[in-house]
Amino acid sequence: MLRIGLTGGIAAGKSVVARRLAELGAVVIDHDALAREVVAPGSVGLEEVAEAFGDGVLAEDGTLDRPALGRLVFDDAAARSRLEGILHPEIRRIAAEREALAGAADARAVVVHDIPLLVETGQAEHFHLLVVVHAPAEQRVARLVDGRGMDDAAARARVAAQAGDEERTAVADVTLDGTGTEDALRAQVDELWARLVRELDEEADAVTSRA
Numbered sequence: 340m341l342r343i344g345l346t347g348g349i350a351a352g353k354s355v356v357a358r359r360l361a362e363l364g365a366v367v368i369d370h371d372a373l374a375r376e377v378v379a380p381g382s383v384g385l386e387e388v389a390e391a392f393g394d395g396v397l398a399e400d401g402t403l404d405r406p407a408l409g410r411l412v413f414d415d416a417a418a419r420s421r422l423e424g425i426l427h428p429e430i431r432r433i434a435a436e437r438e439a440l441a442g443a444a445d446a447r448a449v450v451v452h453d454i455p456l457l458v459e460t461g462q463a464e465h466f467h468l469l470v471v472v473h474a475p476a477e478q479r480v481a482r483l484v485d486g487r488g489m490d491d492a493a494a495r496a497r498v499a500a501q502a503g504d505e506e507r508t509a510v511a512d513v514t515l516d517g518t519g520t521e522d523a524l525r526a527q528v529d530e531l532w533a534r535l536v537r538e539l540d541e542e543a544d545a546v547t548s549r550a
């Protein structure tokens with residue numbers, strides 16, 4: 340199994356890269372999606388979040404009011420760290436379980452962990468290959484405001500809640516340029532994939548010829 344860590348600042352283009360890798364045959368484990376699963380209705384995670392942050396973070400139907408919780412945590416490092424303390428252990432447990440399943444199904448699986456906070460949570464050394472999608476903070480703020488309808492202050496608070504661009508690129512094995520079009524980004528992923536497949540094939544050939 341080849342384990343890849345994929346990260347990048349918010350709106351750098353991680354999802355574009357992850358979707359392309361999945362199309363090419365990788366098993367993608369999306370940690371943002373897991374962060375939603377662990378607070379699904381009826382989950383222990385949701386109960387713990389409501390206990391920690393009050394019923395104001397619950398919508399009328401009892402589901403998590405994500406914008407309300409976002410307003411509480413993105414301007415407050417202590418609150419954010421409390422939320423992460425509740426959610427991250429469970430997210431990691433499920434991610435490890437999904438990875439094990441992928442490995443059991445196919446020993447040659449390429450498993451990609453799409454993790455926004457990969458560097459912040461000290462996981463840079465956990466992968467065979469660390470891929471960082473890079474686009475400068477100002478461009479990412481503009482994408483959040485224009486593309487996702489976030490207000491400028493909220494967009495800047497999210498960017499500020501994450502590692503700086505240099506911290507991420509410093510630990511990257513591969514840096515993808517997320518500043519151009521989505522097509523241009525997908526083309527870089529295709530190139531990377533072709534290289535990985537070639538390397539995996541060469542490794543398999545070397546093992547066969549040694550046997």
Ligand SMILES: CC(C)(COP(=O)(O)OP(=O)(O)OC[C@H]1O[C@@H](n2cnc3c(N)ncnc32)[C@H](O)[C@@H]1O)[C@@H](O)C(=O)NCCC(=O)NCCS
Pocket residue numbers: 348349350370371374405406408409412419422423426430454455456497500501
């Ligand atoms: C606060 C919450 C409810 C806001 O939900 P919302 O639907 O608005 O955002 P969503 O979860 O889709 O995240 C969008 C992006 O925000 C950024 N982000 C999310 N959580 C964090 C965080 N704790 N610190 C910094 N950036 C974050 C990431 O770039 C992510 O891709 C949610 O982000 C959350 O539960 N965060 C804590 C869990 C977490 O750390 N997730 C990210 C990595 S696993």
Ligand SMILES: Nc1ncnc2c1ncn2[C@@H]1O[C@H](COP(=O)(O)OP(=O)(O)OP(=O)(O)O)[C@@H](O)[C@H]1O
Pocket residue numbers: 347348349350351352353354355356371455482486487517518519520521522524
């Ligand atoms: N290269 C690009 N050119 C133009 N727009 C882009 C590009 N890459 C991504 N976008 C747009 O920017 C927004 C964010 O992209 P994407 O969802 O891939 O970011 P992300 O890194 O996954 O963010 P998050 O941290 O929120 O998961 C989307 O609306 C997407 O369409």
